[in-house]
Every structure is written in C-alpha cells, then in structure tokens.
Amino acid sequence: MAAQNFDLIVIGAGPGGYVAAIRGAQLGMKVAIVEREHLGGICLNWGCIPTKAMLRSSEVFHLMQRAKDFGLKATGVDYDLDAVVKRSRSVAGQLSGGIGHLMKKNKVTVFMGAATIPAKGKVSVKGEKGTDELTAKNIVLATGARARELPGLEADGDLVWTYKHALEPKKMPKKLLVIGSGAIGIEFASFYNTLGADTTVVEVMDRVLPVEDAEISAFAKKQFVKQGMKIMEKSMVKQLDRGKGKVTAHIETGGKTEKMEFDTVISAVGIVGNVEGLGLEELGVKIDRTHVVTDEFCRTGVDGLYAIGDIAGAPWLAHKASHEGVMVADLIAGKHAHPVRPESIAGCTYCHPQVASVGYSEAKAKELGYDIKVGRFPFIGNGKAIALGEPEGMIKTVFDAKTGELLGAHMVGAEVTELIQGYVVGRQLETTEEDLMNTVFPHPTLSEMMHESVLDAYDRVIHM
Structure with a gap:
C-alpha cells in the first residue's frame, strides 16, 4: 500500500497532541493524528476531567453535611458511589466525543492504532485492520506518561x-x-x-x-x-x-x-514517560529518565522531530502540553514562536482546600539571589469568603524588592484554582507591584485578597 503523505503527523491525541493538530490545520497544514487508546488522552478520559467531576461530588456532599451552618435542613445525607462514578465517566465521555468532532471540523485525519517511527519522516500505524504507512516532514511526539510503579508496590486493581x-x-x-x-x-x-x-x-x-x-x-x-x-x-x-x-x-x-x-x-x-516502542533510540533521540530531551522550542535534535507535554518532562500539566502544541505548530509554519517558560505556568490542585501557584516560591526566590518582599492575606479577612462559609485560606505574593516584579504567587483556599489566573496574566504582562496596587478589584469578591496580599508586601494592607 502506498504511503499517505502529510505535512504534520502528531503521535498521541491528549491535550498536547490534539491541540497541536488543530493549530497545524488552522495554519493550512495537512495533518494526521495517531492515537492508540482514547481521543483526549489521559487528561480527558482518566485524569484532570473525571477527577474534577468526582471531587465536585465530594464537595457538594461536604456542603450538604454543613447545611445547618447555612440555615438549611438536610437530613439523611448520603451518597451513591456508583452514581458518582457514572457521572464522572459521562462527563469524560461527553468531552472525549467533542475531540472527535473537533478533528473532523479541522479536517485532521485520525488513525487509531500504535505508532512507530521506522525512519526519519515516516510513521507506521498498527491498527485493528492492519498497518498504515504515513510520511511527513514534521512529526510531533505527544505520547504522554503513565503512573510510575515501584517494585513491590505494583497495582493489582483489588487491594x-x-x-x-x-x-x-x-x-x-x-x-x-x-x-x-x-x-x-x-x-x-x-x-x-x-x-x-x-x-x-x-x-x-x-x-x-x-x-x-x-x-x-x-x-x-x-x-x-x-x-x-x-x-x-x-x-x-x-x-x-x-x-x-x-x-x-x-x-x-x-x-x-x-x-x-x-x-x-x-x-x-509520580509518572514515567511513554517513550518505549516508538523507535526513538534508533533515530538518535536522547532520553533521560524516561523523558525525551528537548530544547526550549521542543526540538529533539533529530531534524523535523518534536516532543511536547509529559513526554518532554516537567511540569507535567495539560495546559503546558497544549501551549507547547500551539508553539510547535507555529514554529513549523514559520511563525514567530515564544518558548513556554515553566515558571510562568500555574499549578492547580483540587483538594479541599484548593491549592494554586505560579512562579517562584519564597525559598526559590531567595535561592536565586533575589532580595524579596512578601505579602500575605488570610481568607478570614475577606467578606466574600466569610459569606461563602469558607474562612480558611491564604494568599501569598512574592516580589523583587528592587524592581517590584511579581516573582511568585501562592494560594490555598476556596476557588483559588480560578483566582490564580489573575497573577498568571500579571506575570505575562510583566506587572509590577504598582500596577497591581492601582488596579481596582471588584467588591465583594475573593479576588480582593489578591490586592490585599500585594498591599501587605509593601506595608499598605487595609483590612488586616
């Protein structure tokens, strides 16, 4: 069978791969994407999305138990674990189906099967109905990662x-x-x-x-x-x-x-990168502790071969993978591309209370030799937090004392995974403490604490 030719082949349809494919198609490339399991990858099917659905159920359950605190009555509060899981799976299913629709809409050809790269610019896909041979000048590896298993602690699915x-x-x-x-x-x-x-x-x-x-x-x-x-x-x-x-x-x-x-x-x-069985060593790709070594533009050193997302190392976050996917597609299309800086990527953890951060911690900023100013503001000093019944939390900001640059922001408490983006945008725009102090934050909101934390770093805090 004759090989099918593309401008770009993406291996892996997780949040890195499918985004790279869409961006490539937007830029006028003929794109193929190869996926061996589910469109949307781990994030959508077994990670970020279904876990958030389950955590939402537990959050509502927790609130129901606190009904009395809000002047409400709820008796015999209970849960149905199977129904919680079913809801989580249906949320994941709905989004996974959406990726298929996006591939069609953007005219990306989907190949379901396991990929190998037998030679530079060639991809072989072994699917249920046989093998497809594909060629492209540019190949993006977005094969992700899987759970690390320690000897003796291997999973059995039962205990x-x-x-x-x-x-x-x-x-x-x-x-x-x-x-x-x-x-x-x-x-x-x-x-x-x-x-x-x-x-x-x-x-x-x-x-x-x-x-x-x-x-x-x-x-x-x-x-x-x-x-x-x-x-x-x-x-x-x-x-x-x-x-x-x-x-x-x-x-x-x-x-x-x-x-x-x-x-x-x-x-x-922890996790290990999915680097096996692709033929990477034979191509001369450098692998360090299960991750593909790349430069800041996700280039592997092998001409026309890129690696994005979890397979290319920390931080192991879906939004980093997506952003790298766009950057690589832009780069291939000859556009001006900006490398993704790890310290400008927010990390969010959806436990109770939530945790979110961007940039350098206080210790890291000191270690890097910065002279710093640190501000803090507690949730207990915020009207909206008290009205929500969520007075446990804190916002912390770290500034360069010399320039006023926002070096890092760290939060714990209700909805901080949504709040963090304010500081992410601020860092992207190279904000200083003065810009943030002169910004009017709406009242009553949790976001006001972001303002107060900045003020506190410069001994100007109002509500504490």
Missing part, C-alpha cells in the same frame, strides 16, 4: 490501585493508604476522606504537596489533619504484604518501621 482504579472503584475504601502527596495523591485522599474513608497519606519528602511554597503546604496540611487525615512526612512504604481483603504496609519513618493495616492502597508516586 492496590493506580489512579485508574481509583476513578472506577469497585468498593468504597474503609481504611485507605495513599502513597505520594503530589496533586494526584492528595486529590484522591481528599475525595475518599470526604466520603468517609479513614485516610493516611505517606510522603517521602519533608512535607505534603512538596512542589508548593512551604507555608502553603503547612497550611494545607493543617486543614487535611482537621478533616481527619493522617499525614506521615519523611516516610517511605518499604513493602506491602497482601492478604485476603487487607494489606499490611511497612512504613519507615526516621529509621523506625511500623506496620499498619489497610483495605485499599492508592499508589501516586
């Missing part, structure tokens, strides 16, 4: 779960162990803990949410503990003894090992 099992639980855990307190681990811990699971979180680093500012981590931890979670930091699960319906975990803290019994374990110990 030990990955995020996938946790999204389609066959039972409600009574006593749950979550290994790892990054965004994935802490979101599942938050979900199951809210629904009544006795939850323990084990984190090998010295604090939960280790990529966040230390002060925000400490604040979040206090809230998790208040909600009944047990948090074990600087701790490591050395082994899991699996029995009938139970797991005995050997947890080492400071040289001492204790045994604890659980009925369910969720392993969330």
Whole structure:
C-alpha cells in the first residue's frame, strides 16, 4: 500500500497532541493524528476531567453535611458511589466525543492504532485492520506518561490501585493508604476522606504537596489533619504484604518501621514517560529518565522531530502540553514562536482546600539571589469568603524588592484554582507591584485578597 503523505503527523491525541493538530490545520497544514487508546488522552478520559467531576461530588456532599451552618435542613445525607462514578465517566465521555468532532471540523485525519517511527519522516500505524504507512516532514511526539510503579508496590486493581482504579472503584475504601502527596495523591485522599474513608497519606519528602511554597503546604496540611487525615512526612512504604481483603504496609519513618493495616492502597508516586516502542533510540533521540530531551522550542535534535507535554518532562500539566502544541505548530509554519517558560505556568490542585501557584516560591526566590518582599492575606479577612462559609485560606505574593516584579504567587483556599489566573496574566504582562496596587478589584469578591496580599508586601494592607 502506498504511503499517505502529510505535512504534520502528531503521535498521541491528549491535550498536547490534539491541540497541536488543530493549530497545524488552522495554519493550512495537512495533518494526521495517531492515537492508540482514547481521543483526549489521559487528561480527558482518566485524569484532570473525571477527577474534577468526582471531587465536585465530594464537595457538594461536604456542603450538604454543613447545611445547618447555612440555615438549611438536610437530613439523611448520603451518597451513591456508583452514581458518582457514572457521572464522572459521562462527563469524560461527553468531552472525549467533542475531540472527535473537533478533528473532523479541522479536517485532521485520525488513525487509531500504535505508532512507530521506522525512519526519519515516516510513521507506521498498527491498527485493528492492519498497518498504515504515513510520511511527513514534521512529526510531533505527544505520547504522554503513565503512573510510575515501584517494585513491590505494583497495582493489582483489588487491594492496590493506580489512579485508574481509583476513578472506577469497585468498593468504597474503609481504611485507605495513599502513597505520594503530589496533586494526584492528595486529590484522591481528599475525595475518599470526604466520603468517609479513614485516610493516611505517606510522603517521602519533608512535607505534603512538596512542589508548593512551604507555608502553603503547612497550611494545607493543617486543614487535611482537621478533616481527619493522617499525614506521615519523611516516610517511605518499604513493602506491602497482601492478604485476603487487607494489606499490611511497612512504613519507615526516621529509621523506625511500623506496620499498619489497610483495605485499599492508592499508589501516586509520580509518572514515567511513554517513550518505549516508538523507535526513538534508533533515530538518535536522547532520553533521560524516561523523558525525551528537548530544547526550549521542543526540538529533539533529530531534524523535523518534536516532543511536547509529559513526554518532554516537567511540569507535567495539560495546559503546558497544549501551549507547547500551539508553539510547535507555529514554529513549523514559520511563525514567530515564544518558548513556554515553566515558571510562568500555574499549578492547580483540587483538594479541599484548593491549592494554586505560579512562579517562584519564597525559598526559590531567595535561592536565586533575589532580595524579596512578601505579602500575605488570610481568607478570614475577606467578606466574600466569610459569606461563602469558607474562612480558611491564604494568599501569598512574592516580589523583587528592587524592581517590584511579581516573582511568585501562592494560594490555598476556596476557588483559588480560578483566582490564580489573575497573577498568571500579571506575570505575562510583566506587572509590577504598582500596577497591581492601582488596579481596582471588584467588591465583594475573593479576588480582593489578591490586592490585599500585594498591599501587605509593601506595608499598605487595609483590612488586616
């Protein structure tokens, strides 16, 4: 069969790949996209979207239990786990179908199957009905990543779960162990803990949410503990003894090992890039710890071959992948492209309370040699937060004392995953403290705390 020729072939249809394909098509290229599992990738089918749907259910459940605080009556409050999961799956399904529609609308040819790159500019796709041979001058790798499995802690779907099992639980855990307190681990811990699971979180680093500012981590931890979670930091699960319906975990803290019994374990110990089986080594692509090495423009060093998103390394975030997809398509089309700077990408965690941040933490800014000014404002000082019944939270801003540049912003509390974008835009526009101080924030809103936090950094805070 003759090879089909394209201008651009994208391997992987997650939030990096499908966006790169759409942008390529918008720029007049003939585009093909290859996907071996689901359009929309992990993010849409098994990650960002279905987890948010489940967390929304647990949030509403939590509010129903607090009905009395709002002068409302709700008796016999309960949940149906199967229905919660069903809703989550239907949300994911609706969006996944939408991607198929976007591919058609943009005239992107979809090939379902597993891709290999037998030679430069060639892609072979093995599907259910045989093999398709494709050629293109430009190929974008967007194959994403999968859950890391540690020896002895491998998932079995019964006692030990990955995020996938946790999204389609066959039972409600009574006593749950979550290994790892990054965004994935802490979101599942938050979900199951809210629904009544006795939850323990084990984190090998010295604090939960280790990529966040230390002060925000400490604040979040206090809230998790208040909600009944047990948090074990600087701790490591050395082994899991699996029995009938139970797991005995050997947890080492400071040289001492204790045994604890659980009925369910969720392993969330990071991710590994999907670099195998593509033929990358033979092409001369450099791979470092399961991630493709690229320059700031996502070029692999092999002519016409790019890598975007999770496969190209941290931060492992869908919005970073999408933005890189657009940048690479622009670059291929000869347009002026701006590299994606990791420190300008916001991270959001949808636990209860929510956590969001952009730029440098206080410690990182100091480590980089900045002379800094730091402002803070608590939710308890904000009218809207109190009216919402959400007085637990904080907004923290870090400025360069010399230039007034906003170096970083860190938040914990209700709806901060929506608020953070104000600071992201500010950083993109190279804002200074003066711009932010002179901006009028609407009242009553949670966003006013963003203003107050800036004022606080310069000893001008009003409501505290």
